Amino acid sequence: MEAVMACWEIEQSLQSLTGVSLGEGTGATMSDDDEEQIDSDANLFDGSMEGPDSLGFGPLVPTESERSLMERVRQELKHELKQGYKEKIVDIREEILRKRRAGKLPGDTTSVLKAWWQSHSKWPYPTEEDKAKLVQETGLQLKQINNWFINQRKRNWHSNPSTSTVLKNKRKK
Incomplete structure (x- = not known):
């Protein structure tokens, strides 16, 4: 049950980050029929990552809006990390400067x-x-x-x- 809840939380986080809602039936649990379908899909896949595969899908290349979203998320994470470690960064910088002055x-x-x-x-x-x-x-x-x-x-x-x-x-x- 915990694994199901964890997967659901990950889905919700992904949905809030991307703005794309997942379709019905894409929950964290998988039936035996789903496993058989995945096995048959895997047999159709020819293994090459170049060009469209037999299912008609091409290589996964993010769209411009997805790239923009990923860059925005990356910048936000970077900002949050800087804020979280700001005091440590200042302490380390002062220690380095102090060691440079020593002598x-x-x-x-x-x-x-x-x-x-x-x-x-x-x-x-x-x-x-x-x-x-x-x-x-x-x-x-x-x-x-x-x-x-x-x-x-x-x-x-x-x-x-x-x-x-x-x-x-x-x-x-």
Whole structure:
């Protein structure tokens, strides 16, 4: 019974999409007589898809109105899908743009940070005032400044033997 109802719903959907009503007796159930008729029709079919077959039907080519209807349905479905996934598309686009922006800082900003680093190489921990000044000079965010100094100290400061002794002396005090 569920299969019959499902077929009926599909018929109704097809009818509403195409505007073509199916004739009487084309429901979802099939009698034994219908099966015999289909078998005899299949025997008449010669198997070629080119040109008219023995029943007088040609290849199935949609009419202009059918093509127009299919295009309209396709556009409506496309629009509905876009609306349904709009937030996801925006999130993905933002993530892609964020990943593109990620990477090295501009050269003019790093030169300002490196200049501060060089002048404070013995103890490269900027005060809050120093960080605020660097934010104004570089246009970077405070978090970017903090991260740059963390990375710079990891990469360069502890590998220098003269600064490692300074670090040990600072820790003792």
